[in-house]
Amino acid sequence: MIWTQDIQALGELSQQEPMAAHTTMAVGGMASWYFKPYDKHALGEALPLFPHDMPILPLGRGSNLLVSDLGFHGVVIDLGLIHNIHIDETKLTAEAGARMSKIAQSAANHGLSGLEFMATVPGDLGGGIAMNAGAFGQQVSDTCHEVNIIHRDGKEETLSSQQLHMTYRHTQLPSGSIVINASFTLTRDEQDAIRQRMRDMRQQRSQTQPLAMPNCGSVFKNPEGQHAAQLIEAAGLKGKRIGNAQISDTHANFIVNHGQASSQDVLALIQLVQQTVWKQFNIQLEPEVRILEAMQ
Ligand SMILES: Cc1cc2nc3c(=O)[nH]c(=O)nc-3n(C[C@H](O)[C@H](O)[C@H](O)COP(=O)(O)OP(=O)(O)OC[C@H]3O[C@@H](n4cnc5c(N)ncnc54)[C@H](O)[C@@H]3O)c2cc1C
Structure with a gap:
């Protein structure tokens, strides 16, 4: 070849x-x-x-x-080797492979607020843009003003966040494109206050999520005005196990891998949740996790 x-x-x-x-x-x-x-x-x-x-x-x-x-x-x-972070006044620009936790830390070190939630999201910036990641009332699209992408033919393009139609856990990236970097406009605040907010968020996470076992975060998006976790729990599925995958008994919107789970085990649980919640509450749960089917 x-x-x-x-x-x-x-x-x-x-x-x-x-x-x-x-x-x-x-x-x-x-x-x-x-x-x-x-x-x-x-x-x-x-x-x-x-x-x-x-x-x-x-x-x-x-x-x-x-x-x-x-x-x-x-x-x-x-994109793991493409991970620079640059700060100029209140503008932070980071490359796609930069860890979101590192971006949050860099912003805090410069007394810049708006990305505290990133301290609790274990992804890289490219994934954060693609998912419009968010937590604790903040999301990427609140402060992101510009995203650079690269197309399959190698050409680069700069798009505003408005052009990307970023909504709850959704970004309309042009088909086949890859995010290479993004810029954020942040606001000034005391470093200590920013760091304290990040610590509080991390602590809340460690108390409410099964972080010691392999997982992919929230499996389903929250339907308008509802919490997916509450619906799954109310459907009696908290703790339900298929093969080596289990609906976490710490947080019902998490599925954990007991070590040898297959993708099929996880998919079977996702389908079971969707069918049961639909039957009991007439609500269609939409996966937040990106499912990559075979032969794609
Ligand atoms: C313990 C835990 C807690 C979590 N908490 C949260 C939370 O609070 N809030 C939240 O929103 N999410 C949360 N997540 C989910 C996840 O961390 C986020 O969706 C994150 O943004 C994904 O980033 P990633 O780099 O891991 O993306 P990946 O999983 O690698 O990719 C996700 C999608 O983005 C695409 N993608 C990745 N990089 C690029 C790129 N450079 N250009 C174009 N497309 C790209 C991939 O193809 C894929 O479709 C959590 C996950 C875990 C495991």
Whole structure:
């Protein structure tokens, strides 16, 4: 394969990479190809070199991703080496592979408020933009004003957050595009006050979420005016286990992996929850976790 030689000069390229090792749920089969570009220029050069019909999956921390046991027949693009953070006055710009917790810390160190919630979200910025991540009444779209993306042909484009139509856990990224960086406009506040808010949020998380076991955060979006966790609990499903996956008995909107769970175990629980909640309350729960079916 001629194309692999050129791409190898632009980043780390491997074959048959186990996705269980790259997702916080720790399930999923092999990715046919796995590419980690050295920087954003290398990414731009590499993208057009992959065969046109090869599906592409941008990957951050894998903290909102459920990959099929049959794997992903395409190339996973891991943005982990593209992670600079830059602050100028009240403007923070970060690259897609920057950890959100690190971004929150950097903002706090500069006395900038607006991204405290990121201290509690275990993903990277690219995933945070793609999901319009949020918590504790804050979300990415509140302060994000500009996002740079790269298209499959290697061309870059700058879009405003309005152009991306960011709503609750949803961003309308152009098909096949990859986020490379984003800028935020923040407000000034005392460093100590910002750090205290972050500590409080982290503490609340550690008391209410099953953080010691592999999971993918909230599995379902909250329906308007409702809490998915309350509906799942009211449906009698808290603690329900299929194979090695279980609806957490700490937080009913979390599914935990007891160690050897398959993606199929997790999917079976997701379907059971959807069917039971629909039957009992006539409410359709929509997954928040991105489900990557086989053969995509
Ligand atoms: C313990 C725990 C707690 C969590 N708490 C929260 C919370 O409070 N609030 C919240 O919103 N979420 C939460 N999550 C979910 C998750 O952390 C967020 O959705 C996060 O934004 C995902 O980031 P990631 O880097 O892990 O993305 P990934 O899981 O790697 O990817 C998620 C999606 O984004 C796409 N994507 C990733 N990077 C890019 C890119 N550069 N360009 C284009 N698309 C991209 C992927 O293809 C995929 O479709 C939690 C998860 C866990 C495990």
